Amino acid sequence: MKPSLKLLAAxxxxxxxxxxxxxxxxxxxxxxxxxxxxxxxxxxxxGLVIGLPATYAFACHIVRLMKQAEDP
Structure with missing residues (x-):
């Protein structure tokens, strides 16, 4: 699942x-x-340039953790 723009911006x-x-x-x-x-x-x-893919990768990780926490 792709992270939302709101999460990426944060x-x-x-x-x-x-x-x-x-x-x-x-x-x-x-x-x-x-x-x-x-x-x-x-x-x-x-850092502004390299931060883009790093932030995307971390946001994907956060979304996976959120999904894992929601599933019983």
Whole structure:
């Protein structure tokens, strides 16, 4: 079952924020390999993009849990 737009809209700020933070810290770890560190603005912009599929996947998981809780 697909999640509703209302659920996606409610979860998206959290998903985008989490992905932005994860992207920033991943770039810090990547600096050990000689890669450049992303600025916080670049990480936030990347989080907005990467947050879309992550939020959709998490919302699908929430819908499955809600359905499981409703079934006896």
């Amino acid at each position: 979860l998206y700020p959290f998903g985008a924020g989490a992905m932005g933070v994860n992207l920033f810290f991943a770039s810090l770890i990547g600096s050990w390999l000689g890669w450049r560190v992303l600025t916080p603005w670049e990480a936030a912009a990347g």
